[in-house]
Amino acid sequence: MGNKSLSLFGNIRSLENKISEFLDQLSESNIMFRAGVTAFLEGGGASSDAFKKKLELVSAMESRADVLRREIEAEMFEEALIPDFRADILSLLENLDEITNHLEGTLINFSIENPEFLKDLHADILKLLENVANCVEALVVSTRAFFRDVGSVRDNSHKVMLYEKEADKVVLPLKSRVFTSDLGLDRKAQLRNFIDSIDRIADMAEDVVDMLAIVTIRRAA
């Protein structure tokens, strides 16, 4: 009994650490994504070492996040943990993992397609990147709060929505400028796809925070 209870609490610590590390992967891949796209814009495209390095890091983090998510899922199911919120937590982790996947996927597309962004669009894209990165970071902080301090989830969740709106404010004029430029339609469409792909990250973060808000109400009730 004694050993069992010790191992019980040992497993708990390990699971807590895995959840925390999973969120670290999202937070860090978010930072690396921003740094990667910035390096792409400022350092000479997909062939620059700085960009390649960031892509490698984000890919490694995405893989690690996948492994962690699977381990967390398996442990929670096998041990039948947190019966009242298990389904919510697992779906939350899957949605967060999709954001990490999307960060990696977007960087891979940058590396394959190597799109050429006009110099005068750079400032707006960097602005968009900043809002998207802040949005994801606020989501990570909210999610951490959900696991440990449910009362402070709201303190950060509203920031996710704020940054998502800020990102939208940048995206619309940015896409207009792409389509009023002298570029060919094929390149216009390509740039629009990349802008949408970056903006999609904020939209995904907003969707997750909406779900988090509902689960939080249930947990705090």
Next chain:
Amino acid sequence: MEIGVLIYLTSGLFLGWSLGANDAANVFGTAVGTRMIKFTTAALICTIFVILGAVISGAGAAHTLSKLGDVNALGGAFVAAFSAAAVVAWLTVLGLPVSTTQAIVGAIIGWNFFTGMATDFTVFKTIIGTWFISPVLTAFFSYFMYKGVMWFLNRQRLHIVRLDAMTRLALLIAGVLGSYSLGANNIANVMGVFIGANPFKDFSFGGLFVFTGLQQLFFVGGIAISVGIYTYGKKVMMTVGDSIAPLTPVGAFVVVIATSLVLFLFASEDLEFFLASLGLPTIPLVPVSSSQAVVGGVIGIAWIKNRRNIKWGVTGRIVVAWIQTPIVSALFSFVMLFIMQNLFGQSVFEKVEFQVSKPVLERHAKKLDVKSLESLVGKTYTTSGSLKAEVDRLLPVAEYKAVLTFVQEARMERLTVDPARFPELGKSGLLSQPQIDSVKALAGKTFDYRWQLVDALTTGSESWRMKEATVLNKPYNKEVKQRLDIVMDLYTAKMK
């Protein structure tokens, strides 16, 4: 081992089965209902600790605590236990948590009606009181405890995984303690009536320790309870833990603790004694039933979470089941006794005699107008009911309880203190030497009434005298009464 006794024992086992299937929900219902503990785990823990509780603590003090105590023939005991078990089993199949004790009380009332024995109707007041007091008190406790626990947990900022593990562990520990006391407190209800006809003999394990016949009897009863838990315990557990209202795991724990706390605060003589010994005011003892308390506990928490989630339809069905339990049990027992006696020709009660004599009248002169009862002297009654009807006719305004005691004490038993049974006095290890000596001093004497033997013992030795009825003297008096019961068991006729 008599085959007849074994057949009769089956109704005790059936009662054990019903008790296990229904009452395990009081201990593990919320934990299983919230899926914090798997049913198989809960059933295993409950099984182990119910048996341990029954064998270790049930066999100790519960010597004569059988709720079927009034029933004086094995055939009658069989029917009463069977009727109570059948009613509880029927309500268990419907998934409704009910009080097994109240079913047993109902079955005894059925026996009283059938045999013409007088019934103490104040027992109904107690049962009806329990229907209100148990759930309301527990709802009140769980409401405030849940608020307090959530306030505390919100400040602790525990990780959801850690909170989950701690709640699970707390539910397990509460389940272990609850199962132990379920076994210890209820085994006498299940098997107590068969103590007098116990077919088991003491068994020594290589001289290391002795597994007494009583412990073996209670072990068998414990197994019956366990089989009930395993085979049919889940349904009532899911009603308690899930169907009345959705519960959180922390809520599940609070319900268990609130139920135990209500039982401890309002039904524990130990606590009453402890408070009195410190010179503190005591909490009045009220009748509470854990089956009914746990339902109140769930509602108390649902009231905080979201009162619209409370399924009043389910709650209503449970309350109706509470009311049905003693009534249907009494009716069923009555019908079964009729069938048993007239169809199977079995004896369901032993003939008894009630005779009012001068000593009985003198004994009750303080509380009753015994002059009006002098016309009864010399008459013999075969049932307490017929004597009570006579007393009621002669003394229409007499105090209810005083009349009941008068009738009970008019029962002729003609007890002879047989010296051949003296060696058995020391067997229990509970009687002191002066107590044994004072019994021996009465060798060969015969007493018409049981109270006369008690009087002779108390006159003969200080060690048999009860102290003034105060809270502080309660444990002492209880102990003397238990020891008196041992002597009475020895010299009264065994159930056949």
